[in-house]
Amino acid sequence: MSRDLSGFRPVLSDDEIARALTRMAHEVVERSKGASDLVVLGIPSRGVPLAQRLARSISSVEDIDVPVGAIDVTMYRDDLRLRPARALEPTDIPTGGVDGKIVVLVDDVLYSGRTIRAALTALDDVGRPQAVRLAVLVDRGHRELPIRADHVGKNLPTSVRESVKVLVEEVDGRDAVLIGAAEDPVAHVDLEDAR
Numbered sequence: 764m765s766r767d768l769s770g771f772r773p774v775l776s777d778d779e780i781a782r783a784l785t786r787m788a789h790e791v792v793e794r795s796k797g798a799s800d801l802v803v804l805g806i807p808s809r810g811v812p813l814a815q816r817l818a819r820s821i822s823s824v825e826d827i828d829v830p831v832g833a834i835d836v837t838m839y840r841d842d843l844r845l846r847p848a849r850a851l852e853p854t855d856i857p858t859g860g861v862d863g864k865i866v867v868l869v870d871d872v873l874y875s876g877r878t879i880r881a882a883l884t885a886l887d888d889v890g891r892p893q894a895v896r897l898a899v900l901v902d903r904g905h906r907e908l909p910i911r912a913d914h915v916g917k918n919l920p921t922s923v924r925e926s927v928k929v930l931v932e933e934v935d936g937r938d939a940v941l942i943g944a945a946e947d948p949v950a951h952v953d954l955e956d957a958r
């Protein structure tokens with residue numbers, strides 16, 4: 764998928780992304796006291812390949828298969844009517860489901876928190892985990908809801924006038940995190956200016 768990234772500058776390289784995911788895998792294992800109850804679910808689009816990588820990394824740390832899948836949040840968004848229409852992405856819950864499991868939700872960027880709120884609602888329709896944790900590659904701040912990540916690749920202070928782009932090999936042909944001017948920061952700028 765091609766994106767216009769002229770004017771964007773690098774924040775994380777491919778090596779730094781790999782190291783961050785490895786560290787997060789160790790953190791997840793430590794927090795969950797192993798990996799036997801884990802189910803890792805990526806949020807489309809780029810959260811899914813990141814979830815697969817995180818699950819692989821946890822598997823190699825613990826020498827155990829870690830179930831990994833995807834959870835689409837599109838129909839659960841509270842801003843569905845405010846955003847351009849977009850195609851649904853597949854939800855793929857691993858065999859064994861999520862009941863009684865520790866679900867690790869994975870996304871590329873955490874910003875307002877509305878995507879994660881939608882993911883928690885979507886998860887309600889799937890089952891009742893014993894716990895839900897959140898792993899994100901980049902936390903750029905500016906939360907609009909009381910949501911925080913348990914595992915963060917990089918905390919990146921940003922302005923609402925900026926946009927963070929995560930590129931992943933599986934979708935974009937390369938791994939990188941970039942920052943640049945937002946195309947349409949209007950709603951968030953109003954909020955920032957009011958603070």
Ligand SMILES: O=P(O)(O)OC[C@H]1O[C@H](OP(=O)(O)OP(=O)(O)O)[C@H](O)[C@@H]1O
Nearest residue numbers: 807808809870872873874875876877878
């Ligand atoms: O915390 P929030 O304000 O909800 O923002 C974070 C979300 O925004 C992006 O998704 P986007 O909806 O742009 O779609 P994408 O995953 O296809 O990039 C990003 O991938 C996160 O899922």
Ligand SMILES: O=c1cc[nH]c(=O)[nH]1
Nearest residue numbers: 872874925926927928
């Ligand atoms: O900058 C942003 C904000 C939300 N989601 C992104 O992927 N980047």
